[in-house]
Amino acid sequence: EAGVAQSPRYKIIEKRQSVAFWCNPISGHATLYWYQQILGQGPKLLIQFQNNGVVDDSQLPKDRFSAERLKGVDSTLKIQPAKLEDSAVYLCASSPPYSWTQYFGPGTRLLVL
């Protein structure tokens, strides 16, 4: 069974530029999550989708971050414009129906200069 796929793995941009990350969850997993992991900290939930609907985006900085999951499968997370403090690893995870267990992708490491 294929795991959660993410791309790109690494991205370096300058502040005020925009960037997008892509995630393809495990087949059959209706719930998809985006996390931000700052160096030295645990992951922090940014947004949770159930199929193509948003369940929780309370910690998403909506002035600069956006996310979509149009067909209920893969998802994109965008930052526009990026700030220095956005430097982090962005993790995507998915979970099967009726389960609290989340399966994580390899992450995208973002460096904002």
Place this chain on the structure above:
Amino acid sequence: AQSVTQLGSHVSVSEGALVLLRCNYSSSVPPYLFWYVQYPNQGLQLLLKYTSAATLVKGINGFEAEFKKSETSFHLTKPSAHMSDAAEYFCAAITSQGGSEKLVFGKGTKLTVNP
């Protein structure tokens, strides 16, 4: 709201020694608890989970954890450390906030295994 505290941001053990990584949660209800491991430049991998069944949970790679309600703890142990266990370990719990359930992570414990 649930919170998770991991005692010790860094733990160092010798190869073959006991590994003990501490995790305490705050909640008045039986929680769903998890341990994840993160190797350098990789995502998080599930080690084990507690979901109100047996209090002693066995996971992958020889790890296990014991749920102790009286101590609100879910410490991770392994009898004999291996060099390949060097990684960062995260304890996490399901919490209910604002009408939705989310996974809340501790700050992580970096395990170093010395030869």
